[in-house]
Amino acid sequence: MNEVNETQPTESVHGRTFGAPIMEMKNITMRFGGVIAIQDISFDILEGEIRAIIGPNGAGKSSMLNVINGFYHPQEGEIWFGGKKRSPMKPYQIAYQGIARTFQNIALFKGMSTLDNIMTGRFTHMKKGIVSQAIWKGAAEKEEYENREIVEKVIDFLEIQSIRKTEVGKLPYGLQKRVELGRALAAEPKLLLLDEPMAGMNVEEKEDMSRFILDVNDEFGTTVALIEHDMGVVMDIADRVVVMDYGKKIGDDTPENILKNQAVIDAYLGVAHE
Amino acid sequence: MFYREAGDFKTSYKSDQETFPLKLDKVLFWIAMAIAAFVVPFFLNEYWEKAIFLPFFIYALAAIGLNILTGYCGQVSLGTGGFMAVGAYASFKLMTGFPALDMFVVIMIAGLITAGVGVLFGLPSLRIKGFYLAVATLASQFFLVWLFNKWEWTYNYSATGQINSPQRDFLGIVVTGPYTKPWATYLFCLGFLFLFAWIARNLVRGRIGRSWMAIRDMDIAAEIIGVNPLMAKMSAFAISSFFVGVAGALYFAVWLGAAEPTEAFSIDQSFDVLFMIIIGGLGSILGSLIGAAFIVLLPVLFKNVFVGILGIPTDIAEFSQIILVGALIVFFLIKEPHGIVAYWRTLKGKLRLWPFPY
Numbered sequence: 001m002n003e004v005n006e007t008q009p010t011e012s013v014h015g016r017t018f019g020a021p022i023m024e025m026k027n028i029t030m031r032f033g034g035v036i037a038i039q040d041i042s043f044d045i046l047e048g049e050i051r052a053i054i055g056p057n058g059a060g061k062s063s064m065l066n067v068i069n070g071f072y073h074p075q076e077g078e079i080w081f082g083g084k085k086r087s088p089m090k091p092y093q094i095a096y097q098g099i100a101r102t103f104q105n106i107a108l109f110k111g112m113s114t115l116d117n118i119m120t121g122r123f124t125h126m127k128k129g130i131v132s133q134a135i136w137k138g139a140a141e142k143e144e145y146e147n148r149e150i151v152e153k154v155i156d157f158l159e160i161q162s163i164r165k166t167e168v169g170k171l172p173y174g175l176q177k178r179v180e181l182g183r184a185l186a187a188e189p190k191l192l193l194l195d196e197p198m199a200g201m202n203v204e205e206k207e208d209m210s211r212f213i214l215d216v217n218d219e220f221g222t223t224v225a226l227i228e229h230d231m232g233v234v235m236d237i238a239d240r241v242v243v244m245d246y247g248k249k250i251g252d253d254t255p256e257n258i259l260k261n262q263a264v265i266d267a268y269l270g271v272a273h274e
Numbered sequence: 275m276f277y278r279e280a281g282d283f284k285t286s287y288k289s290d291q292e293t294f295p296l297k298l299d300k301v302l303f304w305i306a307m308a309i310a311a312f313v314v315p316f317f318l319n320e321y322w323e324k325a326i327f328l329p330f331f332i333y334a335l336a337a338i339g340l341n342i343l344t345g346y347c348g349q350v351s352l353g354t355g356g357f358m359a360v361g362a363y364a365s366f367k368l369m370t371g372f373p374a375l376d377m378f379v380v381i382m383i384a385g386l387i388t389a390g391v392g393v394l395f396g397l398p399s400l401r402i403k404g405f406y407l408a409v410a411t412l413a414s415q416f417f418l419v420w421l422f423n424k425w426e427w428t429y430n431y432s433a434t435g436q437i438n439s440p441q442r443d444f445l446g447i448v449v450t451g452p453y454t455k456p457w458a459t460y461l462f463c464l465g466f467l468f469l470f471a472w473i474a475r476n477l478v479r480g481r482i483g484r485s486w487m488a489i490r491d492m493d494i495a496a497e498i499i500g501v502n503p504l505m506a507k508m509s510a511f512a513i514s515s516f517f518v519g520v521a522g523a524l525y526f527a528v529w530l531g532a533a534e535p536t537e538a539f540s541i542d543q544s545f546d547v548l549f550m551i552i553i554g555g556l557g558s559i560l561g562s563l564i565g566a567a568f569i570v571l572l573p574v575l576f577k578n579v580f581v582g583i584l585g586i587p588t589d590i591a592e593f594s595q596i597i598l599v600g601a602l603i604v605f606f607l608i609k610e611p612h613g614i615v616a617y618w619r620t621l622k623g624k625l626r627l628w629p630f631p632y
Contacts, residue, residue: 069498095500109491111557112484120488124500126481130509136476144480145287187499 016239019047020083022191022223023068028077030063030247037063038074039247045191050217051225052238052255056267059244061227062104065193068225069101070094082190096124100184101193104227106176110169114179117168118154121186122147154182158212174205181212185222192216194226198233206230210237235259243267293475310464315457323456325574328529331463332521334566337550338474338559339517344548345556346478347510348490349399353411355543356418357515359535360388361522363428366437369450369527370430377444377527381466384523385516391418392515399507415544422535436534439527450527459528466524470517475559477513486510487557518547549599553606555613564614572599 021044030038038060045051053061066072067079070091079086081097089097100121109117126147132139155161158178163171168179177197184192197213198206210233216222228234234241235255243251243258245267251258258264284290294300318327336354343349364384368375395414399407422428429437441451448454449462477483485506488496497503526533533539546569554565573595580591610616 071494090502091497092500092502095498101498103495107492107495109488109495111491112487116484116487120484120496120501121499123481123485123488128481130477130482130513133480133482134473134476136480140476140480141288144291148287148291183499 016049018049018239021045021080022047022082023225024078024080025064025067026078026080028064028067028074028079030060030067030072030074036247038067040077041244041247041249042077043242043249043252045223045225046240047223048217048221049223049239050213050237051223052234052241053225053227053244054229054231054234054241055244058246060247061244062195064244065101065195065225065227068191068193069099095187098187098190099193100187100189100191102177102180102184102195102197104195104199106173106180108168108176108180108183110167112168113165114160114168114171114182115151115155115164117179118151118182118186119147121154121183122151124187125150150188151186154186157185157215158182174201174208177201177205177209178212181209185216185220188220189222191223191225194224194228196227196229198228198230206233213237291479307468311461315460318456318460320456323460324529326571327460328463328524329570330567331467332525332529333547333550333570334563335467335470335524336518336521336547337554337562337566338471339514339521340547341551341556341558341562342474342478342486342517343510343514345551345558345561346483346490347486347507347514349396349507349510350404350408351411351514352408352541352544352548353395353414353418354518354547355539355541356415357388357392357518358522358525358543359418359422359539360391360515361385361519362526362533362539363422363437363535364388364519365523365527366430366439367428369440369442373440373442375442377442377449377462380442381520381523381527385520388519388522389512389516392511392518393508396508396511396515399511400504412541412544415541419535419539422539434534436532437526438532439530442527450531452531454528463524463528466520470520471559471563474517478559482506482509490557549603551613552603553613555615556611558613558615560618561613561615564618568614569599 023045024042025044026042028038028041029036041060041064053064055061063072067074070089070093073088081099086097109120112120126143128140128143155164158181160175160178160182163175163179168176171179181194181197184194194213198209201209213224213226214237217224226238238255241251241253241255241258242249243261243264245263250263250267251261253261284295289295292300294303314327336358340351340354343351361384364387365380368380368383369377372380395411398410402410423435429435432438439450441448441453443449444462447458447462449458478486485496485501486509488499488501489503489506489510493503496506522539526538530538550565550569551562552565553568554563555561573592576591576595577588580586580594581588606613
């Protein structure tokens with residue numbers, strides 16, 4: 001866990017350098033009644049990397065993301081974020097710490113336009129109180145347009161200018177996924193969690209989405225942690241991969257080495273009974 | 275051409291987010307407001323004041339309030355009548371307790387008191403949703419009306435159990451009591467509606483309005499982007515109740531002049547305001563105004579056309595009106611949950627492209 005320190009950036013196989021761990025999970029155990037969803041799992045996420053979490057269905061990947069952004073509170077273990085131990089927090093408090101996420105099943109605000117959805121992503125950056133908002137002219141208006149500028153950058157980046165004013169409930173699936181990514185990006189997070197960003201997409205949409213994730217990581221330096229089932233995508237874009245199976249961690253390595261890991265092969269392909 | 279966006283280019287975020295994006299809209303709105311403020315008062319008689327304008331303004335205010343809670347924040351409330359009663363009784367106590375207080379101040383304080391009560395009855399919304407919350411707010415309706423019936427202090431121990439609004443003024447102009455001039459009460463209520471519609475519009479287009487809509491559409495996602503559900507729901511209850519309380523105070527003090535809780539603030543009030551926002555348009559300020567106009571004017575229209583012109587007996591006219599409202603509500607809930615205002619938007623969209631829709 002402590003092999004990485006701040007003075008020595010770690011080298012990855014791709015020749016990319018990363019900073020200190022932005023997030024460290026230490027011996028996390030999460031039980032639901034008798035079911036152990038996550039069992040004694042530790043891993044870290046380095047600043048600037050793309051970290052993938054993979055595993056078969058029911059391995060506990062989504063539970064892991066829910067632990068990270070505060071929907072679940074693990075019974076055991078510690079979560080370190082930004083070099084500090086994190087006390088149990090509500091999800092909205094964690095948003096203020098700089099963690100944003102998307103959901104496996106799209107969780108957009110269906111009655112609102114694309115623009116409003118992404119503007120809502122700026123919530124943590126907007127501070128003006130109720131009185132100045134009621135008056136609007138002046139402080140609240142200024143803040144709105146400052147944030148609108150950032151939102152417009154996100155819209156340009158994701159190439160969704162044409163649907164700016166469209167109600168998101170009326171958009172096709174692939175675009176909805178993109179708007180959801182936009183909403184998370186608008187928060188300018190330190191850590192971006194993506195829960196199956198490519199689920200249900202065709203090859204072209206997957207290529208677009210992969211490009212966006214790589215660009216986000218590259219241009220804004222955002223640390224990304226993602227759950228994905230498409231192995232091809234994971235191998236192509238991830239810097240390091242955590243593999244989970246039945247709530248346990250069975251591998252944590254670069255994509256190349258993960259492919260050679262016997263435990264991972266067994267989990268995915270099954271073990272021959274002789 | 276008439277009513278087109280063509281050539282109406284937006285070059286700043288400010289102009290892109292205006293309330294009236296079309297220049298024509300804006301001009302028409304201000305002309306209408308100027309007529310309402312400077313021309314109508316000269317031609318106003320008591321009938322138009324008491325039967326049409328005051329009920330419209332006051333119900334519109336209540337409808338905007340309920341729309342903030344139900345249309346924008348997604349919390350169904352059936353307690354509107356009860357909260358209007360709180361506003362009314364608060365203003366009554368203030369008017370009798372502090373006779374020197376200006377009427378504007380009285381009504382604003384009454385609104386604040388109602389906001390507090392609204393937050394109190396809004397607390398269950400943190401745990402329960404939808405249908406169950408509606409039932410919980412229904413309890414507030416019955417409790418509050420019961421309270422104002424039983425607690426004698428609230429009606430100053432009067433023998434009848436009624437409350438009567440004494441004569442009070444706004445900046446020296448008499449707006450309550452028996453000696454009011456139609457133009458004074460008309461402008462007083464119009465002023466309130468204008469001010470509060472503007473405030474509501476500002477709130478819903480900014481950060482706080484988006485936090486309400488986020489809670490309405492997907493509360494889990496709202497939470498992970500930083501919206502505190504407690505704050506969002508309680509602020510919606512507070513602001514909504516504030517609006518409803520102001521409406522209740524105006525309803526009693528300026529419009530009716532006297533009120534008795536069981537009748538004036540019955541469950542029918544709650545339903546009427548709910549019907550207004552369903553028919554007018556959930557989640558729209560304009561919709562609240564349209565809905566209020568519709569529900570207030572429909573009985574007047576029925577009375578004048580059916581009874582006055584066609585000579586149909588009053589009771590038949592009244593029942594057919596109830597049937598019509600009921601049928602319309604079913605129709606809107608099934609066909610157009612966004613209400614009349616959605617048709618207006620569609621029409622506008624069509625007009626934009628007319629006569630070459632492709």
